[in-house]
Amino acid sequence: MRFVARFLVHIRSFASVYGRKPDSRSISASSQLPTRHALQRYKHHDRCNACLQNQLQRINSNPCIGSDADSLELSARLFSMVQQVLRHLYLVAIINVLIVLIKPMMEAAAFRVDLLSQVPAEVLPIPVDHIPILALRNSWHAPRDTNRRHEGIDIFAKRGTPVRSTTRGVVSRIAKSKLGGNVVWVLGPGGQRHYYAHLQQAANIRTGQRIDAGTLLGFVGNTGNAKHTSPHLHYGIYTPTGAVNPFPLLRPKSSDEHDSQ
Numbered sequence: 001m002r003f004v005a006r007f008l009v010h011i012r013s014f015a016s017v018y019g020r021k022p023d024s025r026s027i028s029a030s031s032q033l034p035t036r037h038a039l040q041r042y043k044h045h046d047r048c049n050a051c052l053q054n055q056l057q058r059i060n061s062n063p064c065i066g067s068d069a070d071s072l073e074l075s076a077r078l079f080s081m082v083q084q085v086l087r088h089l090y091l092v093a094i095i096n097v098l099i100v101l102i103k104p105m106m107e108a109a110a111f112r113v114d115l116l117s118q119v120p121a122e123v124l125p126i127p128v129d130h131i132p133i134l135a136l137r138n139s140w141h142a143p144r145d146t147n148r149r150h151e152g153i154d155i156f157a158k159r160g161t162p163v164r165s166t167t168r169g170v171v172s173r174i175a176k177s178k179l180g181g182n183v184v185w186v187l188g189p190g191g192q193r194h195y196y197a198h199l200q201q202a203a204n205i206r207t208g209q210r211i212d213a214g215t216l217l218g219f220v221g222n223t224g225n226a227k228h229t230s231p232h233l234h235y236g237i238y239t240p241t242g243a244v245n246p247f248p249l250l251r252p253k254s255s256d257e258h259d260s261q
C-alpha cells in the first residue's frame, strides 16, 4: 500500500508540473512537492530551452494574455502616432503663424526696396482734381516770414477738392502740425518724399499703406499757418539731398485734359 501511495504522489507531482505552465503559483506548488524526482523534473522543465519555447507558445496561444499584449502594443503605437501627428501639427501651426506675421513685413520691405531702386518720374500729374496747367503759379522759393523760403508750390482750389498722390509709394506719415496743418507724407520712387499740406482733412488712409498714383490722400483746406489764406494745397518734393521745385514737373491728368476739352 505504501508503494501505491508513493506512486500516486509521483503521478500527482508529474501532472502538476506538466499539466499547466509554470508560474509563481506552480513554482510554489512544485516547491512543495514531496519527492526529489518531481523537483528534478521541474528544474529540467524550467531550464530546458525546448520547454521554455513550449511555455512561450502556451503564453502566446493563451487568448487572454495574447489579446492583452496586442492591445497594449496597439495602444502604445497609437499613442506614439498621435504624439507624432500633434508634433507635426504644432510645427505647422508655428510656421503658419510666422508666415502670417513675417509675410506682410517682408512684402513691405520688398516694396520699399523696389521703390527706392526706381528712378523718379520727370513728369507728375497735378495732385488736385480739375486744375488746368494754366491755373498753376510757380511760388517756389517765394520769401516767407523769418527768412524762410517757400519749399513747394501752392495750388488753389475749392475747399474739399480731392487731393491725390502724384506717385505710387507708401504713406509714411499722417499728422497735424503748426505750419502744415493736416499733412500727409508719401515715400515715392527714388526715396523722394512728397508733402501734401493744409488739408481740410486726410482721406481714409493709414500709415504704411502702399498706394498708386492717383490714390485719394485728402481734401483741399487751409489748416495750419494757412488759416488766413484761401484754401489751397501746399505740395512739396524732398529728395535725399534736399527740396526740389515741383512746378516744372506737373502736368494735367489725362482725365482733366479730357474734361477741359
Ligand SMILES: [Zn+2]
Binding pocket: 150, 152, 153, 154, 233, 234, 235
Ligand atoms: Zn505753400
